[in-house]
Amino acid sequence: MVKVYYHDNKDTDFTLPHEGASVSLEELQKIGVFYRKVDEDGLNSIAKERNYKNRDVVEISESSFPSKQAFENKLATFYSEHFHEDEEIRYIVSGSGYFDVRSVSDSWIRTELSPGDLLILPAGIYHRFTLTSSKYVKAVRLFKDEPKWEALNRSENIVSVARTEYVESIKA
Ligand code: KMT
Ligand code: NI
Numbered sequence: 259m260v261k262v263y264y265h266d267n268k269d270t271d272f273t274l275p276h277e278g279a280s281v282s283l284e285e286l287q288k289i290g291v292f293y294r295k296v297d298e299d300g301l302n303s304i305a306k307e308r309n310y311k312n313r314d315v316v317e318i319s320e321s322s323f324p325s326k327q328a329f330e331n332k333l334a335t336f337y338s339e340h341f342h343e344d345e346e347i348r349y350i351v352s353g354s355g356y357f358d359v360r361s362v363s364d365s366w367i368r369t370e371l372s373p374g375d376l377l378i379l380p381a382g383i384y385h386r387f388t389l390t391s392s393k394y395v396k397a398v399r400l401f402k403d404e405p406k407w408e409a410l411n412r413s414e415n416i417v418s419v420a421r422t423e424y425v426e427s428i429k430a
Pocket of ligand 1: 318386387
């Protein structure tokens with residue numbers, strides 16, 4: 259089952275839990291993040307409902323990269339704060355991972371995902387990903403047509419329709 263909490267913001271190894279005060283699933287809903295624990299059939303019916311026609315499977319661990327450096331570079335990329343113009347939909351098959359998403363007040367909320375966890379991040383939300391200390395995840399990535407996975411980094415302060423609409427959508 260998913261564990262959701264505020265990140266402690268300590269500047270130590272980012273694959274550590276960094277567990278702060280706990281956060282409710284309602285809090286996640288308010289920022290447009292969808293979470294559900296599902297089996298394979300449940301995943302397939304959500305995919306059908308939402309018209310996610312395509313999918314692939316990614317496996318991330320040191321051994322899936324040509325070198326330790328390449329692996330570490332990839333983790334650093336995943337962990338740099340960004341948004342996408344499309345939803346980011348991930349279903350954990352094995353291993354575990356942390357997705358951090360920005361709260362309404364711009365704090366980091368961490369979700370710790372394990373097998374059976376489905377997470378849907380809305381287009382435009384700032385987020386980042388890291389492996390846990392197990393350093394391994396296998397996940398299904400769902401998408402509609404051609405995925406727009408370009409990461410728009412916060413440091414670049416890009417103005418985009420997806421971002422503007424997202425900010426509007428979470429206003430009380
Ligand atoms: C992403 O976009 O951050 C990823 O695909 C991370 C791996 S999927 C659990
Ligand atoms: Ni992303």
